[in-house]
Amino acid sequence: MQSTRVQPISATNRIAIVDILRGWAIIGVVIGNYEYFSEAGNKVHRTPDLFSTSLQYFIAYVLASKSWTMLSVLFGYGFAIVMNNVAAKGKNPIIFFCRRMWWLLVLAFINSAFWWGDILKDYAILGFILLLFYKRSAKTSMIAAAVLLLLVPFLAAYIYSLKLYNPEEAKAHFMSLYYSHNWIDIFVMNLKGTYYREILNPGYAIIVHMVMLACMLTGFAAQRIDLFNRLPEFKKQLKVVFFSSLLFAVVANAAVFFTAKAHPDFFTWFKPYFWLSIGTMICILSGICWLHINGKMQRFFNSVQAMGKMTLTNYMMQSILAPFIFLNVGLGIFNTKPFWFYILVALLVFIIQIGLSKWWLSRYQFGPVEWIWRQLSYGKRFPIRKKNDPVSLI
Secondary structure (H helix, E strand, C coil): CCCCCCCCCCHHHHHHHHHHHHCCCCHHHHHHHHHHHCCCCCCCCCCCCHHHHHHHHHHHHCCCCHHHHHHHHHHHHHHHHHHHHHHHCCCCHHHHHHHHHHHHHHHHHHHHCCCCCCCHHHHHHHHHHHHCCCCCHHHHHHHHHHHHHHHHHHHHHCCCCCCCCCCCHHCCCHHHHCCCCCCHHHHHHHHHHHHHHCCHHHHHHHHHHHHHHHHHHHHHHHCCHHHHHHHHHHHHHHHHHHHHHHHHHHHHHHHHHHCCCCCCCCHHHCHHHHHHHHHHHHHHHHHHHHHHCCCCCCHHHHHHHHHHHHHHHHHHHHHHHHHHHHHCCCCCCCCCCCHHHHHHHHHHHHEEEEEHHHHHHHCCCCCCCHHHHHHHHCCCCCEEECCHHHHHHC
């Protein structure tokens, strides 16, 4: 008789493009996170240079907010797969997923102690909301996503106009610990930073979460039509989406850039920032899918795919490394270097993680944090070593 035990998705059944997209998104995450340290802390005078200025523009228009929105799409896609997998085994998917999100919240708390910009808590909280849609169709999910995105620019402008949040007052609650040499102080600072910068900030707590949820619902709808398994069937549509979103991103960003200099009243009731970010994210996502199905850049994609298979491990590793590199509990670099230095450090960390991910996955089935999370979620032990690994026979 065939076993109906609920099991995590095996490495051989993973969808390559999903891991490639996750791996790509992690590049943007580490760059965005480490970039922050170039600005935080006491003001330091740095002579502007063309290279750093060019990098800042590139990151603002190509990477900023594109990685976490892409990861949100993929989270929604993965949510649908997990729910289908559990339900197919005759288990209660709601109970299972609630347990899974609870343990993600625990991991988020640990990660927040190292980095106050943790995003795992947001995914965990929104995961509970996604449960309201797990039996819905792709059409219903996309309508809900569209409604959320249509509301975002107007609601963002309204919330901003209320002036309910003062970032400088928020910093006063935790930045006094920023230069501490004590790890306990650093943990407290980061946890307080998460609370005051994100949980109490209505712009983040409402608007960012609306955008995340819209992206998750889009990913959920994509899984409903089995998009990533059927990419070759959508080759023409991908091409259209890529060029359409590219045109939108270029024209819209240029229009906002030049219009904003005149400070028109228009932006007091309509703030389209997230529309621009999502347009660019869709362009990048469709472009990567298009290159992948055409067999382009496969060596690079194979490396990025290894990162994507260990997204949670690599994300938390980046957060844990940050205090060691930038704060007084480590090297104490802070914001004393040129802007490009922080991007270089982020890229070096990413390259090292690619090598570590490849080495780890040649011996083990899952990343270490993924393995722990799966066992906690499923309430049982799973072997981590690959069957063909000779060490596992000892």
